[in-house]
Structures are given as structure tokens and as C-alpha cells.
Amino acid sequence: MSDSRHLQCLIASLSRCRSLVHLQQIHALASKTGLDTDHLVVGKLLLLSAAVLPDALDYARRLFSVVPSPDPFMYNTLIRGVSDSDEPPHHPFLLYSRMCRQSVPPDSFTFAFLLKAAANSKSLVLGRQVHSHAVRHGFDAHLFVGTTLVSMYAECGRVAFARKAFDDIPQPNVVAWNAIITAHFRVDDMTNAERLFDQMPWRNLTSWNVMLAGYTGVGELEAARTLFRDMPQKDPISWSTMIIGFASHGHFDDAFGFFRQLLKEGLRPNEMSVTGVLSACSQAGAFETGKILHGHMKKSGLSTITAVANALLNAYARCGSIQMACQVFDLEMGKKSIVSWTSMIAALAMHGHGDKAIELFNEMEEHGLKPDGVIFISLLYACSHSGLVEQGYHFFHRMEDVYGIKHSIEHYGCMVDLYGRAGLLDAAYDFVMRMPIEPNAIIWRTLLGACSIHGNVGLAELVKKKLSKFEPGDSGDYVLLSNIYAVAGKWKDVANIRRSMNNESVRKHPGWSSIEVDKILYMFVANDECCSVKEEAYGKLMEILSRLRKEGYIPEVTSVLHDIEEEEKEDAIAQHSEKLAVAFGMARTSTGSAIMIVKNLRICRDCHLVMKLISKVYEREIVVRDRSRFHSFREGFCSCGDYW
DNA sequence: ATAGGGTTAG
Secondary structure (H helix, E strand, O other), rough: OOOHHHHHHHHHHOOOOOHHHHHHHHHHHHHHHHHHOHHHHHHHHHHHHHHHOOOOHHHHHHHHHHHHOOOOHHHHHHHHHHHOOOOOOHHHHHHHEEEEHOOOOHHHHHEEEEEEEHOOOOOOHHHHHHHHHHHOOOOOOOOHHHHHHHHHHHOOOHHHHHHHHOOOOOOOOHHHHHHHHHHHHHHHHHHHHHHHHHHOOOHHHHHHHHHHHHHHHHHOOOHHHHHHOOOOOOHHHHHHHHHHHHOOOOHHHHHHHHHHHHOOOOOOOOOHHHHHHEEEEEHHHHHHHHHHHHHHHHHEEEEEEEHHHHHHHHHHOOOHHHHHHHHHHHHOOOOHHHHHHHHHHHHHHHHHOOHHHHHHHHHHHHHOOOOHHHHHHHHHHHHHHHHOOOOOOOOOHHHHHHHOOOOOOHHHHHHHHHHOOOOOHHHHHHHHHHHHOOOHHHHHHHHHHHHHHHHOOHHHHHHHHHOOOOOOOOHHHHHHHHHHHHOOOOHHHHHHHHHHHHHEEOOOOOOOOEEOOOOOOEEEOOOOOHHHHHHHHHHHHHHHHHHHHOOOOOOHHHHHHHHHHHHOOOOOOOOOOOHHHHHHHHOOOOOOOEEEEEEEOOHHHHHHHHHHHHHHOOOOOOEEEEEOOOOEEEEEOOOOOOOO
């Protein structure tokens, strides 16, 4: 066979190549005929291993390293592959500097890929450097480079630069227009985004999707809903944008609604839409719904996708079922990513199995995966929630000393929580004072939470003073401090807090509790208008409370607290949402079955007491997931031991 | 000399 015949055969089999093994066979064949040095062949091999086939980047790097003089195409292909991988974000730029040193001329592709890499790492410094190189080589007004410049500056939060880059594109196409609209949404500039959308000379489906993503991103959910209703066509991205957008803003009912509508229209859910709906399940505690979705996903094969399995694992864990979370992790997950390990560690931590979380971390290392900064947050969280102070300290230092991962504010926060929860308040305070970065409100709030658990009035007052420097104030901080005063019997201070809460500008979180009955999610929201469900719950609650009173429940002791902790309701009759939810559960579920409730804020003392009493008097197991942990009530006791 | 690659939305 002639060389050109061989080459044609090779090219043909490369275009059919679907796996790394297949690629290696073709590569071996190429070396037999000496065609493995042909630039066209190497280029195709590189393209497949770096950008098309999954997990073949190492192979691409090895291939690249033996090419004596790589051409721009090869460099570009590897730069793209590396920036899409989990290699450190500066690696694409190292390749570019090698390219420069070897005098390989960059082209428009080179700058498009590099700018995307800069955008991914949100690094304005890198982005500007690449920009100036693009100018030097005369590619800055190139349509593709210009468009990527627009989105790079947008990702770095600089609309003015993005606008300049857009204006420099001689003939912007619809893609460039879409990019500049996105840029305005990134800085919450809805007005100009809308103006550009109206002005643009042509639109494609992505233009509408850009608007949907922009609206949901800035929290304009009703604008998104209207546009979604009126847009000329919808594709899977439009649907998942709505589901994810509504779920991420706590509008679970709407997220479920869009998902149901998608099914009703005969469309198949994809990995994005199921991830979104699972996130709604996870946040709201919709366990049964999650299980049904799981069944469908097994049939459709979606559950083998790592991101989907991670979402499923997370939903099970947050709905209270560590067993099902384990099952997904151990048996059903196709390939585990670092996110999968992190999720499982967080799941174990959430359920108080700190020791198992640490074991799992070690196991991950044995599998040869390198830990990142995020997994240490889960790990430190695991330590603090299981009282493993020494282990936490150990990991905190190892992450920098052994793994070379820089501490972020979240890691410092975990350490404050670690010391604080364990009652080492002085150590916690000392740690905050010696932190190398400026403590934020979350750090102080964590410390305040610890003061609340351990009843340290003096430190709490000091911390509250630090917190008052942050604007606007948070109602949760006032609630915590008033709890601390109330437990210490300082009723006058409790009253003062209440007064200042009314006077100062305080950000109030509306409290809600949810419960799933017969696969339907019921949300009880403070201040919500009355409805038949709420009336039913309220009626049952009155009945339960009167029985509890006969059994010795004395709400008077906590009445002042109760008053303070009212979820921003002035109405004296209105009740805490978790009490309504539990009463609704008692009314609608059969004796003997457990009741699971999810609350978005911390559970208050009075509600906690009521849950304990119900679990004893009615012999019901109740699980409450609140902002900080799971509470499992059984026979009059709570798994938290009354500290939370 | 030849071909092989790109930008925006979840």
C-alpha cells in the first residue's frame, strides 16, 4: 500500500475513533508505517485525546512532548484541552510562553482559547496580558477573539472594558451581541441588557436563553417567567435555565412545576434539568420526590452521569437518608470525581459521622486523587460537627504544609466553628484575632453562634459589637444574642435587643418550613396569608399544644424568647412555621411513621422543646433539618443533646 | 502546500 493510501486509511479510522483504547491502537498502527510523525496525524491524535475523548489529556501531553517542533494547531489544541481540564488554571499560559519561546506564531485560535482560560479563572491580570499580546499580534479585532474578550472582561466584572471590546469588533455577529448582553447581566445591569436585547439586529435562540439566564441570575424571576412563556422557541437549555434558576432562589414549587411541564410536553429531561430538580428536592427535603426521580434516572441512564449522581447523593443526604446517599456513592456512581468524594464527606459530616468522613478522605487519597481547597471545607466541617478538634487542627495545617493549598476565609471560618462548637471560646476568639486576613461577618457570626451554644454572654456582646460594623445587620444575629441573654436570665437586655432590632436597619430572612406528604411538598412560610392547609395545620397544632400542656409543657418559660424569635411576624397568633409543619404532618400521616421537616433558619428553643414532647407523648420520630444540623427527636430526646 | 480547531446561554 502506498503512503498516501495508508494516510487516508488512518485519517478515516481517526474520524471514527470513539475511545482512548481505540486511539492507542490507531497510534500503534501509525508508528508501524512511520506515519506517527506526520503533522496531520499527530494533530488529529492530539485533538481527539485533548478535546474530544474524556480523560485522555495525559495521553495528549505525552504525545505532544515527543513532537520535535509542534505547530500552532498542536499548541492551540493542547491549550484548549488543558484549560478545560482540572489542571491548575495557570497551565494554559505556561504552554503559551513555551510557544513564544519556540517562536511558534500564535493565531486567532490561540488567543480565543487563552482568553477563555483567563475568563475561567476570573483573572483580570491574566486577561489583560493576553489582550495586549492579541493586540501585538493584530488579532484583537478578530470576531472570535473580540467576542471572547467581551466575555472575559464580563467574567472579571468589568463591563466598561467589555463594552470597549465589543465596540472594537468591526462587524459583530449575533454571538458577539449575546456576549455583550451577558456582560451587563454580570454586573446586575438589567436595564442596559434589555436595551441591547431590543436593539440587536438579529436574535437566535441563545439570545433568548441569555435573557433567561440573566434574569434568573439577578433574581428577576417573574421577568424570566414572562419571557419564557413568550419566547418563540424553547430548547433544553431554556428549560434547565428555568428549573435551576428558580431552584437556586428557593422557589421549589416553581422548579418542580417547570419540570412537570417539561414532562407534560413530552420532552426528555437531560442531566441539567434533573440536576436542577434534584437541587430543589435537596433544599426542600423532598425525599419521596427524589426517590421517584432516582427511579426514572436509573431507567433513562442519566444516573450514571457523575454530576447527576452527585446531585442525587446530595439530595438523599440532605433529605435525611445517609443510607441512600451511601448506596449512590458506593454502588451506582459511574465515575467518582473530586466533587463526589467531597459530597460524600459532607454527607457523613452532616449526619455526625466525622470519623467516617476522615476515613473516606484517606480512601480517596489511596485512589490517587489530589485533594483541593473545597474538600478541606467538608473535612473541617466534619471535624467541627463531631468535636474532633485535634484532627481538624491537623488537617488545617496539613492542607497548606503538605498539599500547598492556600487557606481561604471559609477554612478560617471552619476553624472558628471547630473551636467554638467544642466550647474553646477563648481559642476561637484568639484564632480570629490572629487570622492573616480580615474576618468577615460570617466569621463573627460563627463565633456568636458558639457563644450561644455555650452561654458566654461577655464574649457574645463583644462579638455583636464587631458584627454591627457590617451593614445591613442580620436578624439572625439579634436572635442569637437575645437567646444568650434569655438563657442567662437577662430579660432587660432581651427587651433592649428587641427594641434595637426595630430601630436599626436589619435584614430579615423570611422563615419557612417544609414537609412532604404523599409526594407533595407543603411549605409553611411566616407571614404568609392564610389558606386551607395552614388552617388545617393550625387547628391540629392547637389540639397538640393543649395535650402537651396537660403533659407538663410550659411555654411561659420561653415565652419572651418565643416573642423575639417570631419570624418577623407581629401577629401574636401566628406560629412558627416548623410547628405548623409538624402539626400538619401529625394530621396527614399515619401513626408510627417518622416525620421529616426542613427549616431554612435555626430551630428555636420553644419549637425544639415541642418537638421533643411530641416525640414522647405521641411516640413519633421527628427529624428536623435546620440551618445548622439534623435534629432527630425520639422518646423525648434530641440527637443534638440540646446544643445547636 | 496540505488539513485539523474556535466565540455566546444551563
